[in-house]
Amino acid sequence: MKSKPIIFYDLAGRVNKCYSNNTWKIRLVLNYKAVPYEVVHTEYPDIKDLLVSKGVKPNVIDEYTWFPFTLPAVTLPDGSTVQNSRAIVDELERLFPSPSMRLDNGYTERAIRLAHDLMMGLGADNCYRLYSRTYNPRTTTHFNNVYAPFFKVSSLSELADSPLVWDGAWASAQDALKKIKELLSENPEGPFVEGTTFSYADCLIGGVWQWLRVPNPEMFQRVMSYDELFRKHQEALAPYLERDG
Structure with a gap:
């Protein structure tokens, strides 16, 4: 009997193209592994009801997980539904071990940070x-x-003229940009974090590139111009970015 495809729950938008760093992490894994999947686009206010209806337990809240119910989530071929990127990638590694995401290569936790x-x-x-x-x-x-x-505003529209955006945000990102450059410099044969070998660490960094590229091409270009390693990394991800809707 043919295995059921994975159901991948992504965020809805005005155009249903993936723009979330979190959902891109798992899209990149699925696309790299060439795992068949179907997409269900979900509005933010509907996430909790969707996942509760699937029997999903709330996330454990920590520094990186702020909400009890989040996307991405996947329904696996056995009918079980899993949320939280790391839990999902662990399941995908178990079910589809090749090619490996190399979770234990020493770069995963650094890339998360x-x-x-x-x-x-x-x-x-x-x-x-x-x-x-x-x-x-x-x-x-x-x-x-x-x-x-x-952000201590009554409406996010107030950020349009805020010192927190554009140059303010750019200034706030300098330390992270510097450290990502250092990470991508460690294996100079590149273009991936681990040199010529793709891993989950690349999905983590690449998810942020896509989080910028889709809604914010101006800042995306500014980030890409920070160092040529960034653009080379983004370009190397291209085969796994093609399926984005």
Whole structure:
């Protein structure tokens, strides 16, 4: 009997192209492994009800996971549904071990930290672009209610003229950019984190590139111009970025 395809739950948008760093992490894994999958696009306010209906237990909240129910999530061929990127990639490695994502190569945890730090640095700028350019009305309202307090504004629209965006965000991201350059420099044969070998660390960094590229091409180009290693890394991911909707 033919195995059922994986169901991959991604965020909906005005155009259903993947723009989330978190969902891109898993898309890159699926695309690299050439695993068949179907996509279900979901609005932010519907994530909890969707996952509860699938029997998913809440996330453990920590520095990197802020909400009990999040995307990406996948329904596996056996019918079970899993959320949280690391839990998902562990399951994909178990079910589809080749090619390996090399989770134990010594770079995964560093890439998690650096991707997080870059997103925090550029967060105000990119949240404003996501809010103003990407989401459908229901998600726009939900996203504003969740994230406006984080930036101490009543509406994310106020960020348009805030010192937190563009040059302010760029300044805040400098340490993370420097450390990502150092990471990509460690194996100069490149273009991947581990040199010529693709791994989950590349999905983590590449997810942030895509989080910028889709809603915020201006900042994406600014980041790519920081160092040629960034553009070479992004270009090397191209075969695994083709399926984005």
